[in-house]
Amino acid sequence: MKRIYLLLLLAAITFSAQSQNFTVRTVKSNLFIPWEIIYGPGDSIWFTQKNGFICRLDAVSGHTDTLYHETNNVIQSEGGMLGLALHPSFPDTPYVYAAYQYNQGGYKERIVRYTYFYQGDTLGSPLTLLDNITGANFHNGCRLLIVNDKLFITTGDAGNTATAQTLSSLNGKVLRINLDGSIPNDNPIPGNPAWSWGDRNSQGMVYANGRLYTSMHGDSNDDEINIIEGGRNYGWPNVEGYCDGSELTFCNDSNVAEPIYTWTPTIAPAGLDYYDHPMFPQWQNALIMCTLKDTSMYIMKLNGTHDSIIAAIRIDTLHIGRIRDICISPNGSIFLSTSMSPASGNGNKIDRIVELYDSSFVPAGVPVAVKNNALRVYPNPARQEVTVSLHNATTTGLSYRLLNVTGQVAKQGKMEKGTISITELPAGMYHLLLTDTKGAVFTAKILKE
Numbered sequence: 031m032k033r034i035y036l037l038l039l040l041a042a043i044t045f046s047a048q049s050q051n052f053t054v055r056t057v058k059s060n061l062f063i064p065w066e067i068i069y070g071p072g073d074s075i076w077f078t079q080k081n082g083f084i085c086r087l088d089a090v091s092g093h094t095d096t097l098y099h100e101t102n103n104v105i106q107s108e109g110g111m112l113g114l115a116l117h118p119s120f121p122d123t124p125y126v127y128a129a130y131q132y133n134q135g136g137y138k139e140r141i142v143r144y145t146y147f148y149q150g151d152t153l154g155s156p157l158t159l160l161d162n163i164t165g166a167n168f169h170n171g172c173r174l175l176i177v178n179d180k181l182f183i184t185t186g187d188a189g190n191t192a193t194a195q196t197l198s199s200l201n202g203k204v205l206r207i208n209l210d211g212s213i214p215n216d217n218p219i220p221g222n223p224a225w226s227w228g229d230r231n232s233q234g235m236v237y238a239n240g241r242l243y244t245s246m247h248g249d250s251n252d253d254e255i256n257i258i259e260g261g262r263n264y265g266w267p268n269v270e271g272y273c274d275g276s277e278l279t280f281c282n283d284s285n286v287a288e289p290i291y292t293w294t295p296t297i298a299p300a301g302l303d304y305y306d307h308p309m310f311p312q313w314q315n316a317l318i319m320c321t322l323k324d325t326s327m328y329i330m331k332l333n334g335t336h337d338s339i340i341a342a343i344r345i346d347t348l349h350i351g352r353i354r355d356i357c358i359s360p361n362g363s364i365f366l367s368t369s370m371s372p373a374s375g376n377g378n379k380i381d382r383i384v385e386l387y388d389s390s391f392v393p394a395g396v397p398v399a400v401k402n403n404a405l406r407v408y409p410n411p412a413r414q415e416v417t418v419s420l421h422n423a424t425t426t427g428l429s430y431r432l433l434n435v436t437g438q439v440a441k442q443g444k445m446e447k448g449t450i451s452i453t454e455l456p457a458g459m460y461h462l463l464l465t466d467t468k469g470a471v472f473t474a475k476i477l478k479e
């Protein structure tokens with residue numbers, strides 16, 4: 031089946047890394063630095079592009095809709111439209127949160143809430159939640175994440191290292207605000223959006239296992255993975271990486287939390303997510319991080335209490351260049367966005383969003399496949415109808431079931447003239463289960479466009 035699938039997905043390449051087979055498929059190309067990608071409802075991926083666009087991608091077909099262009103957005107080296115978050119109950123609560131840089135008495139950063147309007151399929155009504163954060167050519171942080179109805183925002187030191195230890199500055203922090211922009215009354219410092227401080231430039235953030243993890247760019251040494259706790263100091267610029275040598279006094283005096291992992295030489299860490307899906311069993315209970323300079327993906331296996339990394343596996347066989355962000359679909363696929371276009375935007379838009387998956391993975395509840403090579407499905411991907419042959423013979427009269435990615439029966443019946451109509455099915459991946467006259471079950475995947 032894999033051979034057939036690869037023939038169909040001509041652009042796909044299969045690799046084996048650490049005993050995990052995976053395929054990389056380009057979902058969408060010709061993008062300009064998709065800085066944050068989020069897996070949303072209905073197999074959609076919501077993403078920003080650095081030139082001020084907020085878009086929604088169909089994760090199966092690649093069809094992309096542009097929902098908004100922020101005209102106040104100003105690109106300046108690393109600055110532009112960066113972080114993105116959906117309201118936890120989106121689309122019932124139709125709010126989308128984004129971070130971008132603008133010019134107003136200097137280069138600044140703003141956190142905005144947009145409203146999604148079904149009519150017109152568009153975003154509008156921008157509401158500023160937080161602004162006047164100092165922006166810069168470098169070190170803007172800017173990951174957004176909503177946890178328990180609080181919006182967490184990473185900010186960089188914007189090139190002024192002292193800001194990270196200055197509690198009155200919004201820079202060099204993890205900020206925490208309410209979803210209406212007000213300051214939670216249980217923040218560490220009353221009236222202050224700072225949740226933690228001492229950050230240089232964190233561009234990855236994920237919440238899992240009751241813990242908030244970030245990835246941070248070190249200077250010439252010590253990229254870090256941190257577990258962020260309210261009121262803790264993460265050291266920068268006084269402490270880099272673990273507390274050692276002359277840093278120990280500051281660490282003891284300033285409630286410094288050490289990272290749980292560091293890299294020297296640096297790798298330029300970016301998007302961070304948590305993986306626990308059986309599609310890649312050896313990557314379960316792991317943080318997954320993508321990197322820019324290092325053009326790789328790291329699988330960081332966590333211990334049982336999720337507060338320590340027991341193994342870090344580097345996946346360097348993706349060959350897609352600098353990787354900016356990562357998101358994971360409910361069916362276990364890993365999506366990655368690249369960061370290869372010229373930062374100014376004055377050049378070819380050459381970035382992609384790709385899907386990394388195991389084409390042989392069969393979800394729980396689906397019988398183990400037997401003699402898969404005997405079953406052929408074409409065309410695949412398909413929109414209206416697929417022809418199914420078994421041992422190169424017609425399958426007319428055999429029983430079939432089509433399961434969606436969550437294992438639910440989307441359609442079942444008897445094969446008519448060796449074909450199945452899929453016109454009425456939503457776009458997505460389906461598992462075909464075909465039972466022959468002796469009761470043996472054969473499986474294949476069908477991609478409905």
Ligand SMILES: [Ca+2]
Nearest residue numbers: 264265266271
């Ligand atoms: Ca640190």
Ligand SMILES: [Ca+2]
Nearest residue numbers: 270271272274
């Ligand atoms: Ca150190």
